[in-house]
Amino acid sequence: MSTNSNNQLRAGVIARQSGQYEIVGPRGGRTGDERTVTRGEPLPPTPKPRMSYKLVDATKHGKR
Numbered sequence: 833m834s835t836n837s838n839n840q841l842r843a844g845v846i847a848r849q850s851g852q853y854e855i856v857g858p859r860g861g862r863t864g865d866e867r868t869v870t871r872g873e874p875l876p877p878t879p880k881p882r883m884s885y886k887l888v889d890a891t892k893h894g895k896r
Contacts, residue, residue, distance in 0.1 A: 839886060840885065841853070841875055842885075843877045843878050843885070847874070849887060852868055853887055856884045857883060866888065867885070
């Protein structure tokens with residue numbers, strides 16, 4: 833998996849968890865822009881090169 837030391841994920845990496853992923857700037861700054869990604873799907877392209885994603889709100893699965 834393509835991550836760095838801050839648990840940031842690159843576009844195109846398959847999401848291990850469903851949830852809200854925030855786009856992180858090239859120097860690690862928060863953008864406030866989030867994407868909803870489903871487990872098993874690739875993270876979408878970022879608006880600019882060298883940006884990445886960070887999971888900020890994992891989807892919670894209830895008991896059935």
